Amino acid sequence: MSTLSLLPVLKGFVIGAGMIIPIGAQNSYILSQSIKRNHHLVAATICIICDFLLMSLGVFGGGALINSNSMVSLIITWAGIAFLTGYGLLFFKSFYLANKDEMLKEIKPSTRKAVIFTTLAVTLLNPHVYLDTVVIIGSISGQFPEHEKYTFLVGIMLASLVWFYALSFGAAKMSPWLSQRKVQRVINLLVALIMWVIAYSLFITL
Template identity: 50%
Template sequence: MLIPVVQGFMVGASLIMPIGVQNAYVLSRGIRRQHHLLVASLCLFCDLVLILVGVFGGGRWLGSMPWLQAGLTWGGVAFLLVYGGRSLGAAWRGEVRSLQAESGPEKRLAIIVTTLAVTLLNPHVYLDTVMILGSVAAQLAHQEQSGFALGAVLASTVWFYGLALLAARLSPWLARPAVQRGVDVLIGLLMWSVAGSLAWSALR
C-alpha cells in the first residue's frame, strides 16, 4: 500500500510544482493575505475531484469529447487574457494593495469565483490531473490505484497550503511596492503566455 502512495505523491508533486497560473494566483493571495487558506482549500478540492476522476477512468471520457476540450481551451484563453491584463494594468499604475485582507461576502465571493475560474478554465489542469495521472494509474493494479490517488492528493495538500502559508509569512517583504509590481508583471506575463500557447495549440 505504501509504494503506490509514494508513487502518487511523487508524480503529483512533479506535475503541480512548476509555477503555473493556479500557483501564481495562490501566491498572490498569500502575499496579500486575502483569504489565502480559502483559495488553497478550493484548489485542493478541485484537485481532489479531478485526481479521482483521472485515476478511476475519467481520462478516457474527457478524451472522447473534443468539443468540451475546445470549449475549455477558448474559455481559458479569454479569462487569462482579461486577468493577465488586469495584473499588468495594476503594475503599470503602481497600485499597492494593503496587507490586511479585504473582508465581506462580496470580496469573498469574488475570490471564490476567480479561484474556480483560474483552476477549472485552465486546460493544463485537466491534462495533468485527469490525463497524465490517469494514464499512470491505469498501469497499476486495481488495488493499488486508491493508494496512488491518496499520494497525489497528499502532494496537492502539502503544496497548496505550503505555498499559501509561506507567501503569507513572507508577505511583509513580498508586499513591498517594487516587489508587488514585479509579482503583478510576472503573473500578467505568465497568464498571457499561457493564453497564447493555448490559442496556438487550438488553432493548429
C-alpha cells in the first residue's frame, strides 16, 4: 500500500482516537466493568460494533438523515437524559455504600444480559455518540474522494477497536489496585459525576 493510500487511514485513526478517547459515558462504563472483570470484553466488543455501524452510517450519508429529523433527535436526547441520570444514581449509590459492609454485599456483579443491555443503552441513548460518529465523521469524510472514504473509515474503525480493547484489558490488568475500596469509591463517584454532567449538557441543549 502506498503512502498516499495510507494517508486517509492515518487521518481516520487520529480523528477517531480524538473523538473516542476523551472520557465519557461509554469509557466510564467499560472502565467500571473492567475493574470488576465483569463481562468487560463483552461490553468493549458491543461498543466497537456500535461504533463500526454508526461510523459507516456517517461516512455513507446518515448524518444528513439524523439532522433532518428533529423529532428523532429530541426523543434520543430525553431518553439519554433519563438513562444517564438514573445510571449516575446507581454509581453514586455504590460510592455511598462502599463503607457499609452489610449493604455492600447487596451489590452483586451484573449478569451478561444486564451488561449487554446497559452497554447498548450507554451507547445508543447518548446523542453525543451520534454527533461524533455519524454527523461529524460524516462531514469530515465528505472531504475525501469516493474511493478514499473506505480507507478513512478503516482508520476510524481501527481507533475504536484499539481503544476499547486497550481500555478493557488495561483496566482489568490493573484491577488489583483499581478495585481497592478507596480507589473504587473515587472511581464510582467520578463515573456518577460524568454521567450527570453529560445528562445536564444534553438538557441545556433542548
